[in-house]
Amino acid sequence: MTAGAGALLGGTALPGMAHEQGQEQGQAPALITADKARPQMPCGVMSGDITGNKAIIWSRTDRPARMLVEYANDEAFKNAHRITGPMALPGTDYTARVDLSGLRTGQPTFYRVRFQDAQNPSAISEAVNGSLLLPGGTQRDICFAFSGDEAGQGWGINEVFGGYRIYESMRRFKPDFFIHSGDQIYADGPIQAQVTLDDGSIWNNLVTSAKSKVAETLEDYRGNFAYNFMDANKRRFAAEVPFLVQWDDHEVRNNWYPGQQIGEAEKRYQQRDLNTLAGHARRAMFEYNPYRINQHDPDRIYRMFSYGPMLEVFMLDERSYRGKNSPNLQTELNEDAAFLGKPQLQWLKQALLRSHSTWKVIASDMPISIVVPDLNPDVPKGTYEAWANGDNGKPLGRELEIAEILKFIKQHNIKNVVWVTADVHYAAATYYTPEKARFTDFKPFWEFVGGPLNAGTFGPNEVDQTFGPDVKYVSVPQGMKQNRSPAELLQFFGIAKIDAKTRAMTVSIHDIDGKSLYKVEINPEA
Structure with a gap:
């Protein structure tokens, strides 16, 4: 913008x-x-x-x-x-x-x-x-929800199915707030009135003119955000649960990065300059969300929220400052290897260092070790989209930023850091420990993946071993058919609860109808 x-x-x-x-x-x-x-x-x-x-x-x-x-x-x-x-x-x-x-x-x-x-x-x-x-004091528990990925792969609002019924399931937990971890819209994903499912039944979508093509104009992007509010479940949830939102790629275009030009292999776009598209997308996102605009930097998305002595939330922006997608094997942390970028990286370190809350939750719009290839038709094979590069070795490329963050946390004995994310369209719970890692200079920590809210279900992906991930739970089986519709009920969200008395955080993963699939209690480090 x-x-x-x-x-x-x-x-x-x-x-x-x-x-x-x-x-x-x-x-x-x-x-x-x-x-x-x-x-x-x-x-x-x-x-x-x-x-x-x-x-x-x-x-x-x-x-x-x-x-x-x-x-x-x-x-x-x-x-x-x-x-x-x-x-x-x-x-x-x-x-x-x-x-x-x-x-x-x-x-x-x-x-x-x-x-x-x-x-x-x-x-x-x-x-x-x-x-x-508004959470306050130390006498009341804190509860929050997290997930992402909304209206993707052509799966829109199906009122016969119950619309975005996962929002109603989350609402029943009465969370104090909701972290939307990105892909609020699929600006590159048109929605058709009907889709034939594998069993021959029909998935019926609400349709609008803005969702009939890829978004290229400001009005197109606005129409994508407006579309999701057509769902009664989302409106009811939004009226009762405050949102903290960030963006990922589909708010603009799949796997985009600043300065990118859409190649000729992608035939759907007339406007091929990603900076232009991102400007429209950022403006529409600010218009359609309850952002508190930073008066010193109106374009800024990364920010921190305090919930008193028990919790602070750090919302990252992994789109605006990244280098181009590449094989992700740079040996030094330069502009090409950037994911957060130097100013945001420094902000995160200092914000964590200043925090006096028991729990520090980092909301990352992409997971740390799940390998996400960039499969766009206009990029070379062997290009990666997220932090991990899939080589299972010492930190290289964007992994250098994660290594720097984790090392800083250990050096300054910053306690009780938990990561939440989405993006990959399945849920997971991973415990990172240096005993299993190639890079070992960090304190053990948890990462939880939610999503999708209402989109195709994919995965599970390859997991890079650089930071010693011990995958405790995955919500989908190996060898699963990809892009499963919401009708198969493989849509997921997370719930985190902090006990006011013990300060323990319990994180659970739930399916579209709220059924608990996995739960872990994490005791705070004193």
């Missing part, structure tokens, strides 16, 4: 500005009764980027209209605070947000959103309600 686009987002959605413009107590404005004259809210409401006593509230309407937000500590909205928020305008595809601060930690906040028509101020939308819970 260009600096101008970042300024547009900051100026139109303006996190924090609405709060400064006018926060007051009072009753909701009167509503008119002609429904079709009122602004509509097709995407419901959403909260996210919660940290300390702050949270972003997000929504979208269908016309120029002003966002109105009320919030209170009880569902009856007694003594509610009201915020006159920003205008939702075409420049942000009629999305808007406010940044609530001064919220009470450790107890629910109830909110409702309306939009007031810019041309007809008496036309005010129906209210859409939401809630969130």
Whole structure:
């Protein structure tokens, strides 16, 4: 995204500005009764980027209209605070947000959103309600969910199947927040109305014009994000569970990297410059998520969230600063071998070093040791997409960054680091130990893989042995047919719970309907 686009987002959605413009107590404005004259809210409401006593509230309407937000500590909205928020305008595809601060930690906040028509101020939308819970103190357990990979491989919203029913399964766990580990959309994955399954039955998708082709324009990318909000399960979940989101490749195009040009072997694209596509994608992603925009670096995606003395979450960006995909065998950590890049790598080290929370969760949009080849038709064979290079030897290429992070954690005795990720379209639990590794200068740690939320199921992939992975659980069998549909129920998410008394973290992996498949309790290092 260009600096101008970042300024547009900051100026139109303006996190924090609405709060400064006018926060007051009072009753909701009167509503008119002609429904079709009122602004509509097709995407419901959403909260996210919660940290300390702050949270972003997000929504979208269908016309120029002003966002109105009320919030209170009880569902009856007694003594509610009201915020006159920003205008939702075409420049942000009629999305808007406010940044609530001064919220009470450790107890629910109830909110409702309306939009007031810019041309007809008496036309005010129906209210859409939401809630969130900011963790706080040491007296209450913390629970969060994690997964990724949504609407991929042509598997879209099938209302007969129950839509994105995994969101309803996650909602029943009442998580404090949800880490969406990337591939929020499949901008390179058109969706057809019907797909014939192996047994001859038909998978029926909801379809839109934006999902009928690969995304190339800003409107195409916006339409991809809007598509997922057509699912009632996601809207219900988003109204109750705050999101922390990052991106991976399919927000732009499969396996993309900065500066890439799409080769002639890929026939679907007219726009072949990945920097242009990524600019559209980043802007649409910021518009359609409850991001708190960094005022000093509006394009920045990596960030940290504090949940008090028990937990901090570090959200990485493994797309914006990487070198090009290659055989991944560089012998020194230079720009070609970069995955996080030097500034982000330094930020992560210092943020971990400053953390005083019991648990430090690193949200990586790609797994550490699972080998992910780049199989695009326009790249050479033997090219790799993720951290691992598959040679099972000493760290090379992007593995050098992981080695540097792990060594830093050990040198500074940073305790209780856990990684969560997605991307590979199956779930796994892996324990890393130096006794089994080629690189040994690190403390043992866990990595958990979730996903897909609603996409084709793949795997299991080869696992690189450089960092001594001991794979404790894999959710799919060896030799499985690839790209299995959600109808086969091989969709997965993770749940992590931190016990307020013992500080132990229990991580479990669940299937599409919430059945527990694997569970491990990790006791904190004192």
